[in-house]
Amino acid sequence: MIRAVPSRRNSIADDLRRQITAGHLKPGERLPSEAKLAAHYTVSTPTLRNALALLQGEGLVEKIHGSGNFVRHPRRRTTYTGGRPSAWTTPPAPLRSTVHARHLRAHSPLTTLLNVAPGTPLTEVLCITHEDRSPHSLSRIYIPRDLAPPKLPALADMATHLTELPSPLAEVRETARSRLPTHEEATTLRISASLAVLSITRVAIDTTGRVVEAALLVYPGDRADALFITNYPPEERPPSP
Amino acid sequence: MIRAVPSRRNSIADDLRRQITAGHLKPGERLPSEAKLAAHYTVSTPTLRNALALLQGEGLVEKIHGSGNFVRHPRRRTTYTGGRPSAWTTPPAPLRSTVHARHLRAHSPLTTLLNVAPGTPLTEVLCITHEDRSPHSLSRIYIPRDLAPPKLPALADMATHLTELPSPLAEVRETARSRLPTHEEATTLRISASLAVLSITRVAIDTTGRVVEAALLVYPGDRADALFITNYPPEERPPSP
DNA sequence: GAGTGGTCTAGACCACCAC
DNA sequence: TGGTGGTCTAGACCACTCC
Structure with missing residues (x-):
């Protein structure tokens, strides 16, 4: 049996993923800072970072310490x-x-x-x-x-x-x-x-x-x-x- | 260049991993509760959970919601x-x-x-x-x-x-x-x-x-x-x- | 130095499991 | 029902990058 997991981080990840795959966020583009994203989704920073961690695991987002989160260029498979x-x-x-x-x-x-x-x-x-x-x-x-x-x-x-x-x-x-x-x-x-x-x-x-x-x-x-x-x-x- | 990462969660994971591989914690055995482990290592629960997450990713520990963290039986490869x-x-x-x-x-x-x-x-x-x-x-x-x-x-x-x-x-x-x-x-x-x-x-x-x-x-x-x-x-x- | 992410704290409240 | 893990908050302080 599959349990639905409607956690806050999942819905945020879903929203960002949709924006990336739909092209509203373009490859190479920097996402707003984690603080701003947290404020936008009205969650705490750890929760927002959890959401970003999901996207990193999928290879959609690359995090660079000190400069930000970036949409990855879609890789040729x-x-x-x-x-x-x-x-x-x-x-x-x-x-x-x-x-x-x-x-x-x-x-x-x-x-x-x-x-x-x-x-x-x-x-x-x-x-x-x-x-x-x-x-x-x-x-x-x-x-x-x-x-x-x-x-x-x-x-x-x-x-x-x-x-x-x-x-x-x-x-x-x-x-x-x-x-x-x-x-x-x-x-x-x-x-x-x-x-x-x-x-x-x-x-x-x-x-x-x-x-x-x-x-x-x-x-x-x-x-x-x-x-x-x-x-x-x-x-x-x-x-x- | 490889940066050493001496974070709290890493040292805790190292310690638990050593105890598991050395046999002080035996397969099937339940670890102390996260609250107790956190107290023992004098860290907050999220930090301790991060340490456990590392061990889960390595397949050393299995988490069962509501009952605890368990040392996995080492799998035959x-x-x-x-x-x-x-x-x-x-x-x-x-x-x-x-x-x-x-x-x-x-x-x-x-x-x-x-x-x-x-x-x-x-x-x-x-x-x-x-x-x-x-x-x-x-x-x-x-x-x-x-x-x-x-x-x-x-x-x-x-x-x-x-x-x-x-x-x-x-x-x-x-x-x-x-x-x-x-x-x-x-x-x-x-x-x-x-x-x-x-x-x-x-x-x-x-x-x-x-x-x-x-x-x-x-x-x-x-x-x-x-x-x-x-x-x-x-x-x-x-x-x- | 200003802005960013990295790590961590000390709680709160909810969901699951066994008794 | 009591203990466990699951999720989340609202901060703090440190490390890195870029100007």
């Missing part, structure tokens, strides 16, 4: 396509990537992910995609250093790289999880701490069983889906259990 | 495996399913999902898996009625069914999304409204291009991952772009 290592991936049309690479040595979570000994040299590529100037997604990609180009590369340079592996690619395993962002992720992606993210851990394995790439991908839930396609060619259709 | 229609799926060992089936006719979101005309007869199977007595996941499965058993079946009966399709299965497409639960989902799954869920939309297509099954799956983020495996057999290794 992009689709992450499963089954491909980074080298075969380019960000969809309107997005641009910022890439930073660095050297490091494998430690605790990475050792199990890449199945390497602690201290193994790795190359990390940190990649943030942007739509206009606002962040869209966050990727951390780890490659055994002997497979990475000797100079820390731009991601574009990597595109040609994974195809030159000593052994060909055999398998890609992806684990998708839904969770709230860490404090760090929320600030880099400039999203509310209550906006859920899709976290994908991807591992690419070559025919020798070696992990040639591991990737930790984070997509804010309001702007990305992940698509996975499984084909059953006639000769290898699995039996029923 | 299950793994949803992609690429399979319902008929090939059985819930992992400790879980049991409650199944309800009903007839209905296709309407707005289902018509596009199943690619059928409005009013097409469908069979809906609503499936809730449980671990002990607490809900674990929620599935809604839609099948064209001529492919479903004439009597509304238990899901177990369906297992043999999809293998008897007029045309063999050709493709499974799965879209994964991260979001907060709807009010309805939060109450049926007995989770906090701030615990993110993994929502998977799965469509199975046979060799004639017909959609033989569509499924809407909801997994609370604290207790399920989804795993997708893509194999590249030697003869069909895709080229680099």
Whole structure:
């Protein structure tokens, strides 16, 4: 049974949401200050802030400390396509990537992910995609250093790289999880701490069983889906259990 | 730059979290009332409730209106495996399913999902898996009625069914999304409204291009991952772009 | 420095649950 | 009916941003 919840904060959120979706409040526009909104709706500031928190969780409003609440630009919803290592991936049309690479040595979570000994040299590529100037997604990609180009590369340079592996690619395993962002992720992606993210851990394995790439991908839930396609060619259709 | 956030609610949440993970507070146990906890930490009730809200979002604490805050039983983390229609799926060992089936006719979101005309007869199977007595996941499965058993079946009966399709299965497409639960989902799954869920939309297509099954799956983020495996057999290794 | 949001207080009153 | 959580008020004081 669904209980109707006619709380003050819900009706305020509904009203603001209607104004945003109807276009009376335009993307990028600043809302009146919380004090003014509270006065307008004749509620206390905590109640008004609760209403705004709902809209932040939906990705409709962005709060910037010290300057105000802003209507978010509606995000293009992009689709992450499963089954491909980074080298075969380019960000969809309107997005641009910022890439930073660095050297490091494998430690605790990475050792199990890449199945390497602690201290193994790795190359990390940190990649943030942007739509206009606002962040869209966050990727951390780890490659055994002997497979990475000797100079820390731009991601574009990597595109040609994974195809030159000593052994060909055999398998890609992806684990998708839904969770709230860490404090760090929320600030880099400039999203509310209550906006859920899709976290994908991807591992690419070559025919020798070696992990040639591991990737930790984070997509804010309001702007990305992940698509996975499984084909059953006639000769290898699995039996029923 | 990451800013340290040493707020009162964070330190309280940290303290309670430590007590839970260390086992001083045991699963199923009721926490002291919010008033008592507030007195113990010498904070106001809203502040204490904020601390509890953090733990709810992590799935560590379950709040039951009128009776108290309880330490959740730690959930077994299950793994949803992609690429399979319902008929090939059985819930992992400790879980049991409650199944309800009903007839209905296709309407707005289902018509596009199943690619059928409005009013097409469908069979809906609503499936809730449980671990002990607490809900674990929620599935809604839609099948064209001529492919479903004439009597509304238990899901177990369906297992043999999809293998008897007029045309063999050709493709499974799965879209994964991260979001907060709807009010309805939060109450049926007995989770906090701030615990993110993994929502998977799965469509199975046979060799004639017909959609033989569509499924809407909801997994609370604290207790399920989804795993997708893509194999590249030697003869069909895709080229680099 | 003026204006904004971030956090917190110390209550009030209502809704739900178990006895 | 008594205890619990749910919602809300009307402030206070601090931290951040921008001029």
